[in-house]
Amino acid sequence: MSRPHPNSHLIGDLQARSALATPALILDLPVLEANLSTGMRLVKDAGKAFRPHFKAHKSLDIARRQLELGATGICVATLSEAEAACELGAELLLTSIISTDAQCKRIAALAASGATIIAVVDHPDVALRLESVLQGTCGALDVLIDLDMRRARSGCATPKAAAELGNLVSASPTLRLRGVQAYAGQLSHMTSCKERSAAHAEFTSRLAAFKFALSHILPDDPIVSGGSTGSMNLDLSGPLTELQCGSYALMDVEYLNVEPGWTAWPFKPALRVQSSVLSTHWDAHAITDAGDKWFADKYGAAPRIVLGAPETAVFEPISDEHARLVTEAKLHPGDRIECLPPHCDPTINLFAAYHVFAGEQLRDIWPIEARGL
Amino acid sequence: MSRPHPNSHLIGDLQARSALATPALILDLPVLEANLSTGMRLVKDAGKAFRPHFKAHKSLDIARRQLELGATGICVATLSEAEAACELGAELLLTSIISTDAQCKRIAALAASGATIIAVVDHPDVALRLESVLQGTCGALDVLIDLDMRRARSGCATPKAAAELGNLVSASPTLRLRGVQAYAGQLSHMTSCKERSAAHAEFTSRLAAFKFALSHILPDDPIVSGGSTGSMNLDLSGPLTELQCGSYALMDVEYLNVEPGWTAWPFKPALRVQSSVLSTHWDAHAITDAGDKWFADKYGAAPRIVLGAPETAVFEPISDEHARLVTEAKLHPGDRIECLPPHCDPTINLFAAYHVFAGEQLRDIWPIEARGL
Numbered sequence: 001m002s003r004p005h006p007n008s009h010l011i012g013d014l015q016a017r018s019a020l021a022t023p024a025l026i027l028d029l030p031v032l033e034a035n036l037s038t039g040m041r042l043v044k045d046a047g048k049a050f051r052p053h054f055k056a057h058k059s060l061d062i063a064r065r066q067l068e069l070g071a072t073g074i075c076v077a078t079l080s081e082a083e084a085a086c087e088l089g090a091e092l093l094l095t096s097i098i099s100t101d102a103q104c105k106r107i108a109a110l111a112a113s114g115a116t117i118i119a120v121v122d123h124p125d126v127a128l129r130l131e132s133v134l135q136g137t138c139g140a141l142d143v144l145i146d147l148d149m150r151r152a153r154s155g156c157a158t159p160k161a162a163a164e165l166g167n168l169v170s171a172s173p174t175l176r177l178r179g180v181q182a183y184a185g186q187l188s189h190m191t192s193c194k195e196r197s198a199a200h201a202e203f204t205s206r207l208a209a210f211k212f213a214l215s216h217i218l219p220d221d222p223i224v225s226g227g228s229t230g231s232m233n234l235d236l237s238g239p240l241t242e243l244q245c246g247s248y249a250l251m252d253v254e255y256l257n258v259e260p261g262w263t264a265w266p267f268k269p270a271l272r273v274q275s276s277v278l279s280t281h282w283d284a285h286a287i288t289d290a291g292d293k294w295f296a297d298k299y300g301a302a303p304r305i306v307l308g309a310p311e312t313a314v315f316e317p318i319s320d321e322h323a324r325l326v327t328e329a330k331l332h333p334g335d336r337i338e339c340l341p342p343h344c345d346p347t348i349n350l351f352a353a354y355h356v357f358a359g360e361q362l363r364d365i366w367p368i369e370a371r372g373l
Numbered sequence: 374m375s376r377p378h379p380n381s382h383l384i385g386d387l388q389a390r391s392a393l394a395t396p397a398l399i400l401d402l403p404v405l406e407a408n409l410s411t412g413m414r415l416v417k418d419a420g421k422a423f424r425p426h427f428k429a430h431k432s433l434d435i436a437r438r439q440l441e442l443g444a445t446g447i448c449v450a451t452l453s454e455a456e457a458a459c460e461l462g463a464e465l466l467l468t469s470i471i472s473t474d475a476q477c478k479r480i481a482a483l484a485a486s487g488a489t490i491i492a493v494v495d496h497p498d499v500a501l502r503l504e505s506v507l508q509g510t511c512g513a514l515d516v517l518i519d520l521d522m523r524r525a526r527s528g529c530a531t532p533k534a535a536a537e538l539g540n541l542v543s544a545s546p547t548l549r550l551r552g553v554q555a556y557a558g559q560l561s562h563m564t565s566c567k568e569r570s571a572a573h574a575e576f577t578s579r580l581a582a583f584k585f586a587l588s589h590i591l592p593d594d595p596i597v598s599g600g601s602t603g604s605m606n607l608d609l610s611g612p613l614t615e616l617q618c619g620s621y622a623l624m625d626v627e628y629l630n631v632e633p634g635w636t637a638w639p640f641k642p643a644l645r646v647q648s649s650v651l652s653t654h655w656d657a658h659a660i661t662d663a664g665d666k667w668f669a670d671k672y673g674a675a676p677r678i679v680l681g682a683p684e685t686a687v688f689e690p691i692s693d694e695h696a697r698l699v700t701e702a703k704l705h706p707g708d709r710i711e712c713l714p715p716h717c718d719p720t721i722n723l724f725a726a727y728h729v730f731a732g733e734q735l736r737d738i739w740p741i742e743a744r745g746l
Contacts, residue, residue, distance in 0.1 A: 003456060005746060006479060021452070021475045023745075055693065077694050079394070083376060096662070096694055097651040099706035102394045106379060122652055126706050153660055153695055154652040161654070185692070278470040279495055279527040281534070287526055289469070293719055293745055298665070298692075319558070319671075320428065320719055321450050321469050322526050333472035333499050346666055346693055350722070352746045372396075372666055373378060373725045 005353050005365050016362035018336055020355065022276045023290040025347075026338065027354040029363055031270040032062070032249060038266045039248045040069040042236060049242035051075050051093055051225065054085050056246025056345050058370040059354065063088055066249075073116075075225075075244045076370075079106045084370040086115035093118045093225060095181065095244065097146060097154040099126050104133040112137045118223075120181045122146040122155050124168050127175060134174040142178045143169055144223060147210045149184040149203055159213030170217045179223030180214065182207045182240065188230030189299055193259045200234040207239050233261025252344040253301040269340045272306065273347070274355075275323065277335040285324050286331045290339070292317035296346030303339035315339050378726050378738050389735035391709055393728065395649045396663040398720075399711065400727040402736055404643040405435070405622060411639050412621045413442040415609060422615035424448050424466055424598065427458050429619025429718050431743035432727065436461055439622070446489075448598075448617045449743075452479045457743040459488035466491045466598060468554065468617065470519060470527040472499050477506040485510045491596075493519040493554045495528050497541050500548060507547040515551045516542055517596060520583045522557040522576055532586030543590045552596030553587065555580045555613065561603030562672055566632045573607040580612050606634025625717040626674040642713045645679065646720070647728075648696065650708040658697050659704040663712070665690035669719030676712035688712050 006021040013019065017026075043050040052066045055077035063074050063085060073091035076082045082092050083106070097120060098104060107130070111117055121127045121143050134141055145166050148155030156162035162180075169175045184203045190196040211218070227235035229247040236243075247255055251269040260266075275290030295303055295317050303315045305325075313327035315337070325337060341347040348354075354366040379394040386392065390399075416423040425439045428450035436447050436458060446464035449455045455465050456479070470493060471477060480503070484490055494500045494516050507514055518539050521528030529535035535553075542548045557576045563569040584591070600608035602620040609616075620628055624642040633639075648663030668676055668690050676688045678698075686700035688710070698710060714720040721727075727739040 006453065006456070006475075019475055021479060022473070080379065083379070097660075097706075099651045099662075100395070100649045101707070102379075102392055103649070106394060122654065123706050129707070148654065152655050152658070153691065153697075155654070157654040276473045276476070278472045281495065281521065281528070281530040282525050285525070287470075289472075292669075292671070293722055296665075318526065320722075324526075333470075333496050334474070334502070349666055349693075350745055352744070371725070372723055 007355060007362070008365060010362045011364060012362065014361045017357060017360040020274060022274050023294045024274045024355050025351040025353070026272040026274050027356050027366070028270045029356050029358045031268050033065070035249050035251070035267045035270060036065055036069055039245065040071070042232070042266065043243050044070065046236040048236065048240065051242050051244055052249065053077070053095070053244050053246030054081050054370065057249055058348055058368045059366055060084070060088060060369050061366040062249060072242060075246070079103060080373045081370040082107070082110055082115070082117060086110055086113070091116040091118065095120060095183065097122055097126070101129065101133065104130050107141070108133045108137050108139065111139050111141055118142040118144060118178060120144045120146040121165065121169065124165055127165065127168055127172065131172050131174050140174050140176055142176045144179050144181045144225060145169065145177070145214065146181045147207070149182050149206060149226070151184065151186050159210050162210055163213045166214050166217045177217060177219060179218060179225070180210065182210070182224060182226040183244070184226065184231065185228055188228035189254060189258055190230070191258050193261055196231060196261070197234060200231060200238065204239055229255060229267070230258055247344050250344045253304045253340050253342045254297070254299050257301055271341055271344055272338040273303065273341055274336060274338045277325070277331045277333055277337065278322070280331055280333055284328055285326045288323045288325055288337055289321060290317065290323050291319050291321040293320040294350055295341055296350060297342035298346070299343070301342040303342060305337060305339050307338035308336050380728060380735070381738060383735045384737060385735065387734050390730060390733045393647060395647050396667045397647045397728050398724040398726070399645040399647050400729050400739070401643045401645070402729050402731045404641050406438070408622050408624070408640045408643060409438055409442055412618065413444070415605070415639065416616050417443065419609035421609065421613065424615050424617055425622065426450070426468070426617050426619030427454050427743065430622055431721055431741045432739055433457070433461060433742050434739040435622060445615060448619070452476060453746045454743040455480070455483055455488070455490060459483060459486070464489040464491065466517070468493060468556065470495055470499070474502065474506065477503045480514070481506045481510050481512065484512050484514055491515040491517060491551060493517045494538065494542065495519040497538055500538065500541055500545065504545050504547050513547050513549055515549045517552050517554045517598060518542065518550070518587065519554045520580070522555050522579060524557065524559050532583050535583055536586045539587050539590045550590060550592060552591060552598070553583065555583070555597060555599040556617070557599065557604065558601055561601035562627060562631055563603070564631050566634055569604060569634070570607060573604060573611065577612055602628060602640070603631055620717050623717045626677045626713050626715045627670065627672050630674055644714055644717055645711045646676065646714055647709060647711045650698070650704045650706055650710065651695070653704055653706055657701055658699045661696045661698055661710055662694060663690065663696050664692050664694045666693040667723055668714055669723060670715035671719070672716070674715040676715060678710060678712050680711035681709050
């Protein structure tokens, strides 16, 4: 675990790109920086707050750049991500529900250590459990009421349930109600813009009903947090007060396959997996070293080849350490192939580090601090 | 990366099982030890050598137990695994083809640092590249000729190609021919024993043709390495001199779904993923915190529930951090669910550590040293 990365000696090398130990996750620094600036400008121009999601990149280096550009805070999806991100000194929003004593204690310990953290709750039992853990620490905790925006994944399912939970939170000596979370992640990968717009309109009216039921207890200027890269164009003029987008920083094939809400995506793919051709004994395919241990997908997209093989070639991970590159082009052992990954968040979770490139130069290797524990 | 595991404080705790921060990868120590002993006894009784595969468990703690039981050496699938495993002091066999200069230099550096390592080669260009890198280090390297046993993934495709490569290796001042690798991984998950037996018979005759073509250059007592847990019953009496099985130590749903070659599997599942129920607002399902970031499959099997919910319940990871537990049983936030993972090797790659349990007691937390870099 503490071994140096096998490519560390290449940092600064002007020709490092073709000398890497593979498989290697490559981050194009100029593209990343353009995506970060564009995202921040779009959200600021819309008069919203931006709390980008750490779960996409899991990197303190990227989160610091987002904060420097003016992010309000950072979203995290897990307690491990929160523990990694607390050194940023930013206000963290843990967007996933917690439930067990162990989880309540971890969030209380983080808050007690000085981290500014907001939790989301969707059940009275958990609110009481949090309260009971917090009483031992003499601390208080900011919370949002999580609302089910038709995902059936977390959140109060009805305005009535939300109001009951809200009353409980409002009366609590240790929980401070800051607003609501209204995440409609099912919109993010709807391919058709028209379908996404219709679903967003339904989301907007559903959220209004929840806010009405909670209006007597919500603070002035409540946080209404949600959104994703896929619905960003709609959320810029929608009812959310702050956006949680994460993938915009990096992009991936699955987002490129979705109709952008703009005439073209304002974000470019910044992430590639570089692999090496290993074996070439067959007429119609070669084998590379980036198997399915190095790619994650969710909607079934394939890695998209962008370097080293014809556009018509198909890249198919076939076992943990091997992929089949279907092409009649003659390749040689040692040739380099680069692909855009299907889905950025879980693919990044498979790697320990980003190889940060500007052109052929390896500028740095950034650890992926919040890879799953 | 260097943060302590959130469950470290529970080591030694007699009731740790229901107090864990989840999702947690659980290793049942008595089951693991029984599997390791049974596997070693079966292979020894068959008069074969056993070189268990590190790629399955990626753990020095487990590899040390395998060596103590009499393993000849250890197989590794990647150079990173080799770099992690070299501190075992065992003879390592890198079972994957290498091709680039960077890969050749890494293996040369390992050999130069005192590790005993065997590489596999399937292409004259790579043999020459290895030779050229080794000449700079004054070292020599043991190699096996890799044979394509109808997987079209690596290996010389014909006896003629194998003989030509064998001649080149035999004439090399820096490569030492030790034998062949004949890996027929396509057999491992053939559900039907009858189909597997027929494929194994074809494998046996194909291997004989390769060995005949190489007979003039193979050393006395050549290594003939291959096999997997799925074909172990057949390999015990087949032409391999040493077996590479890995999954036998841990087992998984995908192997349990295969007809064992014995009247029953001699290996029991030692691995579970523990998750917590997060949200319970729906009649027909609950949500847990072990999403698809924590499960990998290859043949489409689902996680199998073994604790916390009825046998009829279905566990479906639906997003990175969330799974849907389809059941009409009434569950509560904080309830614990344990599942057998679909496929052991890539699931283990998703975690940083094993939680080593005997019953309810957390005996230790073992790092997963060779998680992908």
